Amino acid sequence: MIIIILAVSEIIFKKRYIMKYLILTVTAFSLLLASCGGNDKSTVQSTSDTAQLAKATDKPTAATTMNNPAIESEKIINQIVLTGNDRMQYSDTLFKVKAGEKVTLKMTNIGKMPKNSMGHNFVLLKAGTDITNFAGEAMKARDNDYIPISLKDAVIAHTKLIGPGESDEITFIIKDEGYYDFICSFPGHYGSMRGKIIVE
Numbered sequence: 607m608i609i610i611i612l613a614v615s616e617i618i619f620k621k622r623y624i625m626k627y628l629i630l631t632v633t634a635f636s637l638l639l640a641s642c643g644g645n646d647k648s649t650v651q652s653t654s655d656t657a658q659l660a661k662a663t664d665k666p667t668a669a670t671t672m673n674n675p676a677i678e679s680e681k682i683i684n685q686i687v688l689t690g691n692d693r694m695q696y697s698d699t700l701f702k703v704k705a706g707e708k709v710t711l712k713m714t715n716i717g718k719m720p721k722n723s724m725g726h727n728f729v730l731l732k733a734g735t736d737i738t739n740f741a742g743e744a745m746k747a748r749d750n751d752y753i754p755i756s757l758k759d760a761v762i763a764h765t766k767l768i769g770p771g772e773s774d775e776i777t778f779i780i781k782d783e784g785y786y787d788f789i790c791s792f793p794g795h796y797g798s799m800r801g802k803i804i805v806e
């Protein structure tokens with residue numbers, strides 16, 4: 607039973623079929639854990655796998671918990687306020703907006719490190735964009751605020767690259783419902799500076 611669920615979940619993650627399936631899988635794990643709490647081996651296996659799941663889906667950990675309160679309770683907003691810091695973190699990694707409505711995003715770099723070593727931006731990518739590939743190309747685009755011209759069609763919106771104490775504000779509209787990734791495209795940052803916008 608466990609093996610089947612693990613196998614299924616692995617396939618699902620490989621295909622990157624985001625929340626819906628993750629929720630099902632995590633819920634299945636939870637039920638499983640509850641039903642065989644005494645079995646050490648399976649508990650360890652399931653726990654570590656759940657942790658991996660959380661990692662693999664690029665979601666905030668809270669979003670992968672039982673009943674998925676982060677997604678469900680996330681309020682629809684049209685003004686996003688975001689900060690980036692010297693530890694390569696965004697202040698928030700999950701937002702929910704309404705399809706077809708204008709969204710304003712203000713991003714501030716609250717760090718102290720110089721822009722050329724710890725600059726940040728917000729780059730919202732079209733659904734289905736390969737983040738790793740995008741980030742790889744972005745690394746080469748220093749002269750363009752790390753927005754790769756060759757992949758500019760994959761970008762829905764982006765801020766400028768901002769240094770300590772700086773802010774940038776942008777507006778954008780996402781027409782279609784779905785899950786959209788955003789990253790900081792400064793070299794090396796997308797691993798930790800990434801999040802999702804849910805469009806309903």
Ligand SMILES: [Cu+2]
Pocket residue numbers: 690694724725726727790791792795799
């Ligand atoms: Cu950054």
